[in-house]
Amino acid sequence: MADLSCTVAGIKSINPFWLASAPPTDKYINVVRAFEAGWGGVVWKTLGVDPPVINVSSRYGVHKNNNEIIGINNIELISDRPLQVNLDEIKRVRKEWPDRVIIGSMMAVIEESAWKELAVKIADAGVHGIELNLGCPHGMCERGMGSAIGQVPEMVEKVTRWVKEVVDIPVLVKLTPNITNILWAAEAAQAGGGDAVALINTVNSIVSVDLDAMAPTPVVGSQGTHGGYCGTAVKPIALNMVAEISRNNDTKDLQISAIGGIENWRDAAEFIALGADGLQVCTAAMLYGFRIVDDMIAGLSQWMDDKGYQSLDDFRGQAVGNTVDWNALDMNFDTKALIDTESCIECGRCHIACEDTSHQAIAFDVAEDGKRTFTVIDDECVGCNLCQHVCPVPDCIDMVPVDNGLPEMTWPEHPLNPMNS
Secondary structure, eight states: OOBOOEEETTEEESSSEEEOSSGGGSSHHHHHHHHHHTOSEEEEEEEOOSSOOOOOSOOEEEEEETTEEEEEEEOOOSOOSOHHHHHHHHHHHHHHOTTSEEEEEEOOOSOHHHHHHHHHHHHHTTOSEEEEEOOOOSSSGGGTOTHHHHTOHHHHHHHHHHHHHHOOSOEEEEOOSOSSOHHHHHHHHHHTTOSEEEEOOOEEEOOOEETTTTEESSOBTTBOOOEEEESGGGHHHHHHHHHHHHHOTTTTTSEEEEESSOOSHHHHHHHHHTTOSEEEEOHHHHHHOTTHHHHHHHHHHHHHHHHTOOBGGGTTTTTTTTOOOGGGSOTTOOEEEEEOTTTOOOOOHHHHHHHHHSOOOEEEEEOTTSOEEEEEOTTTOOOOOHHHHHOSSTTSEEEEEOOOOOOOOOGGGOTTSGGGO
16 A cells, blocks of 8 residues: 655654644544544644634535535634643643644734744644644734735744744744735745745635625624635635745745645645645535545545555656646647547537537537437637536547647747747
């Protein structure tokens, strides 16, 4: 069986699956249950000391597709339990589970003494590392914390340096996606001495409006607010930001704890292929329970065995080199859609999508018996693959590369580029 052990920020873990800082890691009983289920580590729910935290009810809104939850909007704040209670429980779990990783997440006001004093207390509890929560987009940011710090690279660097000056354990910097360029914050975290970055934190959002209450959901009394969006719907955002850090020359060696929509083994493999050293999961555990890690471990192990990968390092970052700017793509590459008439169920979705919104490249004929046959007009097909995506039948539509005899050519080389005239 493949070896799933990994090292993040110098911290060794039996597998790459950690629970992210969130409600599932708020107390002793949750963390113990997670370790019993097989999670390699947890990031304890964010700790703070001032000002006091009071959470509201309700706290979650959801975004659904065909009644399946694809995203959760969360307005819960950091831990509202006494700091000392959390620290005592961390010590207890650390003693009982010596082979598992415990990271202490923390947040404080923009004062050097506040960050340093809290960091020392958390480190003294025996955690393997500290994660600086610089990303929460709701509640705490209104108090000058969370994304209020994470959106300002100078503050990211300063806070990271403050904590690194007083602790001798690894420091991970959790980045907010609510920023124009993730590299600004990543470079700042690195400049401050951060041992790794964790990303992404939640995306600022309103998932829906209660049209009876006329307020955003979740409704608290008669009003709602913006919250942090997480779940499988944010995975594309997270993948892109992880890739940006991995392929940037100034940050390519920065270790990454990837977060954002990881729900199965394939999600995990994709993040690792884009350079992630470890993974953090939250929403999937909240929706399906801690035992979901069994499927993740088994699926990733099986896929690695099938591919001949003996360790995560064997494929880590393998997709980074193939992730390029648009200008570097081959302008002469051509592909055409091909419809398998045997498996086609004659729903017509490919035709409607192409006819109404694309390139009018799919025709259909109706036989005397009423059977409809859909065919691709090659001269009109631009290979956009919308038809393949809307088709409800797996492998019914294939995108076939065309040998057009043209050499590979990027946009900077293309004769139609005005810079070449």
